[in-house]
Amino acid sequence: MEQPKLNLKKVRDFGEVINDTFVFLKQNFKPLFKILIPISILFVVANILLSTFQLINLQDAFKAGGNTASGILNKSITTSLITGLFGSLVYFIVALTTYCYVAVYIENKSETPEMAQVWGFFKYYFFRYIGIRILTGIAFIVGIALCVLPGIYLSPIISLTVAAVVLENRGIFNAIARGFALIKQDWWMSFGTLLILIMILYAFVITLTLPSMILGGGASLFTPNLDRPVYAIIIQSVISSLSVYSYVIVIIGNCILFYSLVEKKESEGLLDRINDLDQNPNNQDQPEEY
Numbered sequence: 001m002e003q004p005k006l007n008l009k010k011v012r013d014f015g016e017v018i019n020d021t022f023v024f025l026k027q028n029f030k031p032l033f034k035i036l037i038p039i040s041i042l043f044v045v046a047n048i049l050l051s052t053f054q055l056i057n058l059q060d061a062f063k064a065g066g067n068t069a070s071g072i073l074n075k076s077i078t079t080s081l082i083t084g085l086f087g088s089l090v091y092f093i094v095a096l097t098t099y100c101y102v103a104v105y106i107e108n109k110s111e112t113p114e115m116a117q118v119w120g121f122f123k124y125y126f127f128r129y130i131g132i133r134i135l136t137g138i139a140f141i142v143g144i145a146l147c148v149l150p151g152i153y154l155s156p157i158i159s160l161t162v163a164a165v166v167l168e169n170r171g172i173f174n175a176i177a178r179g180f181a182l183i184k185q186d187w188w189m190s191f192g193t194l195l196i197l198i199m200i201l202y203a204f205v206i207t208l209t210l211p212s213m214i215l216g217g218g219a220s221l222f223t224p225n226l227d228r229p230v231y232a233i234i235i236q237s238v239i240s241s242l243s244v245y246s247y248v249i250v251i252i253g254n255c256i257l258f259y260s261l262v263e264k265k266e267s268e269g270l271l272d273r274i275n276d277l278d279q280n281p282n283n284q285d286q287p288e289e290y
Contacts, residue, residue, distance in 0.1 A: 003023075003027065005027065005110040005111075006020060006023055006024050006027060006110070007110065008024075008102070008105070008106060008110075008255065008256060008259045009106070009259050009262070009263050010259070010260065010263055011260055011263045011264045012256065012257075012260040013189075014189055014192060014193055014196075016260075017193050017253060017256050017257050017260060018193065018196055018197065018253065020256055021197065021249065021252050021253040021256055022249075024252055024256065025248065025249065025252055028101070028105070028112070031112045031113065032098070032101055032248065033245070034115070035097065035101060035113070035115050035118050035119075036094065036097050036098065036101070036245070036248070038115070039093065039097050039118075039119065039122065040090065040093045040094050040097060043086075043089065043090045043093055044090055044241050044242065044244065046086065047083070047086055047087055047090050047241045047244075048234075048237050048238055048241045049237075050082060050083040050086055051083055051087075051237040051240060051241060052233055052234055052237040054080050054083045055228075055233045055236070055237065056230070056233060058080075059228065059233070087241075087244075090241070090244050091244055091247060092129065092130060092133055094244050094245060094247055094248065094251075095247060095251050096122060096125060096126065096129045096166070097118065097122055098247075098248045098251040098252065098255075099125075099129075099162075099163065099166040099167065099251060099255065100118045100121035100122050100125065100166060101113055101118050102166075102167065102251075102252065102255045103121055103166050103167050104117045104118050104121060106167070106259075121166070125165065125166050128165055128171075128172065129162070129165060129166065131172055132161065132162055132165050132172050132175060133162065135172065136154075136158040136161060136162060139154060139158065140154055140155065140158055152191075153187075155191065155194070156183060156187060156190040156191045156194055157179040157180055157183050158179065159179075159190075159194055159254050159257075160178070160179040160182050160183060160190070160254075160257075160258055160261070161175045161176050161178065161179030162175075162254075163254055163255060163258040164178040164179060164182075164258070167255065167258060167259075181265075182258070182261040182262065182265065183261075186261055186264070190257060190261070193253065193257050194250070194253070194254065194257070197249060197250045197253040197254075198250060200249060201246055201247065201249050201250050204246050204249070205243045205246055208239060208243050208246070209236070209239050209240055209243060212232070212235050212236045212239045212240075213236060
């Protein structure tokens with residue numbers, strides 16, 4: 001029997017948010033990635049090339065001596081900064097596409113989103129999303145600089161603020177207010193949920209990238225200067241760059257957490273279901289809420 005589509009507008013506890021993150025990912029894996037890959041693949045490929053170039057430059061700097069090493073190292077540092085900025089852009093694109101997918105999923109009443117719908121949302125929110133990510137990133141860095149604790153306190157608020165921009169079509173400052181409003185009396189639950197999701201993410205990424213690092217280290221034992229072969233560097237760059245797609249775990253979890261907090265405080269989903277019953281009083285074929 002086919003599992004009913006997940007209803008995101010529902011109050012959930014800590015464990016349910018984590019569990020339903022993977023239920024949603026399982027139900028939507030193919031349609032999500034059919035949309036996600038075409039939108040992001042060119043940026044991911046470019047990131048692979050930049051990452052490979054950076055690692056080769058860094059290795060050359062260690063091999064060279066004197067002024068040559070200094071020049072190569074400076075070049076490598078510049079490449080690393082560019083790679084880091086571009087990597088952040090790739091993450092933003094993957095995250096925004098996932099948020100847009102969830103927003104369309106809600107708009108379609110749990111029906112599978114189409115590419116055109118998600119792409120339309122993506123274009124509409126792109127600059128606003130980049131703006132909120134830059135603003136909240138600065139706030140987080142300042143918070144960490146102020147004895148760490150303010151940054152930790154802000155982290156779940158920032159996650160909810162970013163979600164509010166796309167999921168509720170809010171302006172930047174309105175979304176910030178929304179994030180603070182939703183977190184009231186639920187900071188520990190929100191922080192704990194996001195922390196567990198991030199731990200799962202990093203465990204997955206480490207499991208994914210560790211074999212390529214071991215391969216590169218082992219292959220270097222058979223080279224004259226203990227250098228990693230170019231093929232090992234390319235494999236590491238490919239796997240590291242592709243691992244950005246695993247961030248959908250945290251983004252989906254954050255969306256489910258967001259809707260859970262909205263439902264807890266406003267019962268929006270319940271009101272939607274009541275309105276739907278009012279409009280379709282004879283409809284007895286509604287699936288059981290999951």
